[in-house]
Amino acid sequence: MSCTHSVDCPLFAQFAMEPALAVWKQHYCDGDFTKCARYQLGLKGSVVPLTLMPNGKMIERKVKTKEELGGTALFNAILKGRASMVKSMFASKMSSVQITSSDGSTPLMAAASIGNLEIVNILLEAGCNPFKTNDNDINALTVAEKKNFPDCAQVIQEFMESHPELKDQVVAATGSSEVEAETDQEEDMKGVISLLKKLNPFSR
Numbered sequence: 001m002s003c004t005h006s007v008d009c010p011l012f013a014q015f016a017m018e019p020a021l022a023v024w025k026q027h028y029c030d031g032d033f034t035k036c037a038r039y040q041l042g043l044k045g046s047v048v049p050l051t052l053m054p055n056g057k058m059i060e061r062k063v064k065t066k067e068e069l070g071g072t073a074l075f076n077a078i079l080k081g082r083a084s085m086v087k088s089m090f091a092s093k094m095s096s097v098q099i100t101s102s103d104g105s106t107p108l109m110a111a112a113s114i115g116n117l118e119i120v121n122i123l124l125e126a127g128c129n130p131f132k133t134n135d136n137d138i139n140a141l142t143v144a145e146k147k148n149f150p151d152c153a154q155v156i157q158e159f160m161e162s163h164p165e166l167k168d169q170v171v172a173a174t175g176s177s178e179v180e181a182e183t184d185q186e187e188d189m190k191g192v193i194s195l196l197k198k199l200n201p202f203s204r
Contacts, residue, residue, distance in 0.1 A: 002030050002033070003028065003036065004033075005038070005039050005042050006029050006080075008076070009038060009076075010072045011053075012025075012029060013072050013076045013079060014072075014102060015029060016079050017075060018103060021197065024054060027054075028055075037052055037053070037056040038052055038054055039054075067096070067099065070089070070094050070096070071095060071099035073089065073094065074089055074095040074099060075101060075107065075110055077089065078107055078111050078114075078119055079110060079114060081114065081119070083116070083118045083119050083122060090122075090126045097123060097128040097129075100134075103134050103135045104133070104135040104136075105134045106129075106132050106134070107128055108120065108129075108130060108140040108156070109134060109138075109139070109140045111123055111152070112140045112141075113144075113147055115144070115147060115152055116152075117149075120144075120155055120156065121155065124156070124159050128140075129166050129169060130159055130160050131167040131169075131170045132170050133170075140156050141153055141157055141160065
């Protein structure tokens, strides 16, 4: 049984999307989640600090921006298969398809990784570019194929074939980003992920 609070946990999306953090998810979210410091604090009705780790350790980081909070909520909704929530988040401008995870993965890649065809279609219609790649140079089509979700792969491939101009947008964006400094949000998240990798999830 997985943690019932994972859908609202700001860290869950990071654990789920970052392979190097799988041990945290396995030990707490999908394991004995009753030992999670965040879960215990939540049961008391207390506010759970964003910087509180499941093992009780605190890390220093900046407060999340509205964009980052929206991105975390979006990835959580996608990974939980909540299609209606994903659609409403775009309708209310709460989040954007332009947001990416710490390793550069897009919302479309997240949907493809769990084989949710409905959410894949929602994201494509919302403007998520299937040609975008993550830090490992993998796009959503490759994710769907590797995870063995042929229906998702077919929809994504057909969309790419009918919208070849989107590939040029990715190339242009990549070229300009190479000469621009990373945003504070990206640097902040990378710092958090780096600390999570170093911290021992089995100790307090």
